[in-house]
Amino acid sequence: MSVTDEILVANEIYSRNHHLVHLSPRPKRKLAILTCMDTRLSIRTLGLDTGDAHIIRNAGGIVTEDALRSLIISHYQLGSEEFVLIHHTDCGMQTFTDDELRARLQRISGTAVLSPHHFYAFNDVERSVREQMQKLQSHPWIPKEIKVRGFVYDVKTGRLKEIL
Ligand SMILES: [Zn+2]
Incomplete structure (x- = not known):
């Protein structure tokens, strides 16, 4: 049984007691x-429940x-008023460079592509948080x-560190 089949079984069991019908898209x-x-990141690590926040992940x-x-x-159509940006320690994005990955994929596939144009790998997690906040604030x-705050989540301690 594939993992997809496993989640279908789990969902069938879950749906018997589905109680989130009152939630809205806002x-x-x-x-x-x-x-x-x-x-390792989840709404549970932030004390959030289903329905509390939009979670955008990449x-x-x-x-x-x-x-x-x-x-x-999220803001204009669905009413969010605060943005939180979270990177974390031990991120997979620190394990390669864009050039390395692009070269590897071209070698494996035998072709270059237009999209994705960037992978956005980074070395310095705090610097990356600042760069992303800058992109939002500008x-x-x-x-x-809109309040925009940025953090690094430490996967060892479970704590958020604010990046100013
Ligand atoms: Zn990551």
Whole structure:
């Protein structure tokens, strides 16, 4: 049985007691989080419940074109008023460079591609948080009233460290 088959079985069991029908698409706590797809990060580590926040995830928690799209929709269409950006220690994005990965993929596939144009690998996790915050704070479609705060989650201690 594949993992997909396993989650289908688990979902069937879950659906018998589904009690989240009262939730709306608007985040109850008016919060949007952009973070890494890492397996160790979850709403539980932030004390959040289903329905509380929009969670936008990609490799690294990078402010990409698509992450911007989601955050803008989250604010203007669905009412989020705070943005939280979270990177973390021991991130997979620190294990390669864009050039290395691109060269490897071209070698394996025998072809170059136009998309994805960037992988956004980084060495310095705190510097990357500052860069992503800068991208958000300088974007003309993200109002200045939106609070944008950035953090590094330490996967060993479970604690968030604010990056100023
Ligand atoms: Zn990561």
